[in-house]
Amino acid sequence: MIIDINFIGLIIASIMASAVPLILASCGELITERSGVLNLGVEGMMIIGAISGFALMTVTGSLIIAIFGAMLAGVLISTIFAFLTQTLITNHVATGLALTIFGIGISAMIGKNFVGIPGKEFPVFFEGLKDTIPLLGPILFGHSIVFYFAFALPFITSYFLKKTKIGLIVRAVGDSPESASNQGINVRLVRYACILYGGAMSGLAGAYLSMIYTPQWIENMTGGRGWIALALVVFSTWNPIKILIGAMIFGGLTIIQFHMQAIGVRIPVQFLTALPYIVTIIVLVVISRDSRKIRLSTPSSLGKSFHKDN
């Protein structure tokens, strides 16, 4: 076992690939939460995206239709959530949980006919350049379009929230829907849009799993990644760049523990398996110590229904 620089590049590339669905879903949920809406249905929207993408790919044979179809499916299911929480003013937490349960159930039902079918090969870019640069080669090259998009997304999201007028409106709605409404902003419309966008990103995250990462459909294949994505939003204190770091830590610990096992490091496997969760808790504790920072970065109206706007 020789640890050379290319080996480290390979490990980092694996970590990045495993972080993609977390980044996508977290960045989507971040926008939703920044508008003051807490959608706990990420896992459900992701699994709907996974089955929709896989089913459309199998039926139509078109990867483009499948990817956009998965995003559309995420939008459609999040429309239910938006209608319930924004138009009928239901409780965000209860509705979000219901969305997850609904998503898992319906995906299993649709998925019955798609079990045991192999996926299609998804095109990757610059495969040939992988070996040209040591360390950076496997990190930069040979990935799918969704991979590159995911790593650009936190920066786009950050720019959107900080530098654009619409981003400012989203933040205003999340921090003080009353004031925003008084300024003539249609709070409900903004929140609808943010929920639907979150749905699209979760759908894309699911499609990445079922079409690119492990091209197949099996029930519950998201395996709780939606919940991790939700945790990452809090972990990042609603900062998209920190989502990138959090997703890399979380994905990375799982992969590094597998490598440690294979090398033969004599640490109890159960401890290694629990490591990502332990680290998440530690980071959350560290973050929570600074209550002022938490207060400042949390969207003030998060999870609260807004009645005034008609």
Place this chain on the structure above:
Amino acid sequence: MHKFLIRSFVSSLVLIFTLTVAAVAKDVKAAFVYIGPTGDHGWTYQHDVGRKAVEAAGFKTTYVEGVPESADAERVLRQLANSGHDVIFTTSFGYMNPTNKVAKEFPNVKFEHATGYKREHPNVSTYAARFYEGRTILGTIAGTMTKSNVIGYVASFPIPEVIRGINSFTLAAQKVNPNIKTKIVWAFTWYDPGKEAEAAKALIDQGADVIAQHTDSTAIVQMAEKAGVYAFGQASDMDKFAPKAVLTSVENNWGPYYVDRVKAVANGTWNQKDTWHGIGDGMVVISDLDSQMPADLRSKVKKLQADLASGKVHSFTGPIYDQKGNLMVAEGKTADDGMLAGMMTYVKGVEGDIPK
């Protein structure tokens, strides 16, 4: 929790539906209780393939999926027994006590418990498959096909079934290639495609050029295909998921046993049995051998398969030593079923410790 709720809900719906259907029919009816969803393409999926074979043989069948190994299992079993099912197959180890408990209450219903060892009442039989025989074949192929002499093995949980598989695989691989090293990674899951793929990738990055698995999803063979290394299918023929990587698969073939037992109930010839079938009885099936394997290896494997089937060759033939060099099975002897059933030590040549 959410998973549990939805499972329970779906299970009860299925139950209500099946009970209604069951009330109308008159012939022998068989019920199947599954631990996972039939959509897992692994353990439960293969049992359901077996159930369909029973259906094809002209019997009525019903199933309940996603039944937790708890008091819920008892409730489901009682309901199935109450609603006129003549034989009930419980297809997970954890149903052992519920099966025996409910069997006592319904002496006229036959119970068949998979992978267990308790037969407390005359109407309880147990059955399991000697999957380790299939792993002897895989080890032989892996030891011959590897160029790096590093073989990766993605394992699920440290239970005798899995340890037995690792040992059987390693013994066979060492026999054809004394220089091989088996690297084991415990994924601590039966199926989570993402995790399984990551485990396989870690092994490949560390030089493994053949990957074996004791988890259920097809993610590992797909990862092997992408990386250009060899792999083996688990539970079903996974060749179509990775045509270049998959050299062969070990299939769980429950159908013939299920048909046999349901027929026995219909004929009134059912009796209590403890069945542990392997390649010889067709419960463990080796899929087609890939043409990338050299012809002499393929004929060697075919012969080994025939010898395992006839009993001429046993996967655990002495001398076998454990990791510390203590003799486990003496020269010329074979491990008995009791030793196999409780196997919780690695044989010599396996690296690392069993997680405790």
